[in-house]
Amino acid sequence: MRCPKIHAAYHALRDTKGLPWPKDHEKNADADLLEWLQAMFGFQKDNVSNQREHLILLIASMHIRQISKHEQHPKLDDHVLDTTMKKLFKNYKRWCKHLGRKTSLWLPTIQQEVQQRKLLYMGLYLLIWGEAANLRFMPECLCYLFHHMAFELYSVLAGNVSPTTGENVRPSYGGEEAFMKKVVTPICKIVEMEDERSKTIKPKYCHRRNYDDLNAYFWSSDCFRLGWPMRPMLIFSRRGATCASCALLPHHKCVCVCASSWPQSGLGSNSHGGGAGGVDEARQSSYGRQQLVMGQ
Incomplete structure (x- = not known):
């Protein structure tokens, strides 16, 4: 904590002013933005601890690269935050552009709240990534999850009212460890079902x-047919939309792989099994550049 850059990132995360806490949540004296995200979206406690350290070191590392050692900044530099955010959401923005959708990265008009909102978006993305388990092999799936959860985050902070209930908007998935139980687990079960199905069909690639x-x-x-809350069974429903590459011949799939590019990582890794902005960013960027060459 002696490093001024780490100190600045740590204190920026402690700014919880104006956040609507759940009524049944016991707020800690040292509560920060990631604890608020945990309370609202149901992330696991250990994941929150890991991603808190991840985000602080990620920002501090960028701060050290951007700002001269002789300059002492008691507060988090906005340019550093923007640079980190740009790298972290590079693949997500490409995904939105490819699908013709606006991003869910809405910022408030009040300047004093902008930095807090940016940190919330970055914290939310890292918490999703940290708890996604093998879904990290499906980076565009994570983009889909973040897209909807970030919009819910915006709606909660904007005080939007639900047209169906007439009450303030709340996340679709809430409660203790809700993200793992209600989001990650159902999708993983679909993947498991598909793996079992593959064992019973012709042994062709x-x-x-x-x-x-x-x-x-x-x-x-x-993919937006899944809605939110999700109906994961629709992913491979024979009556609904099906996976675009499922009908591809082997040589078409090879074209997809060959069309990928593998840029060097821009953010590096962390001590928790590889950074969300490190190895995963390279993989995500490659998928984002494939441009759906299948059959086109």
Whole structure:
């Protein structure tokens, strides 16, 4: 904590002013933005601790690179925050652009609240990534989850009212460990079901679907048929939209892989099994650049 850059990031995360806490939540004296995200979206406690350290060191690392050692900044520099945010959401913005959707990164008009909102968006993304388990092999699926959860975050802070209940908007998935139980687990079960199905069909490559094939569903605007709260069974419903790459012949899938580019990581890794902005960013960027060459 002696490093001024770490100190600045740490104190920026402690700014919880104006956040609407759940009525049944016991707010700690040292509560920060990630604890608020945990209370609202139901992330696991250990994940919150890991991603708090991850985010602080990520910002501090960028701060050290951007700001001269001789300059002492008691507060978090806005340019540093913007640079970190740009790198972290690079693939998400490409995904939105490809599908013709606006991002859910809405910022408040009050200047004093902008920095807090940016930190909340980054914290939310890292918490989703940290708890996604094997869904990290489906980066566009994570984009879909973040897209809806970030919009809910915006709606909560804007004080939007639900047209159905007439009450203030609250996250669709809430409660203790809700994200793991109600979001990650159902999708993982779909992946498991598909794996079991693959064992019963012809032993041909073109008839099997792996993580890349399942993730391809989220390359198409058809993925928004899942809605929010999600209906994950629709991902591979024969009556509904199906994974775009499932019908590809092997040589078409090879074209998809060859069309990918693998840029060097821009953010590096952390001590918790690789950074969300490190190895995963390289993978995510490559998927974002594939441009759906399948059959086009």
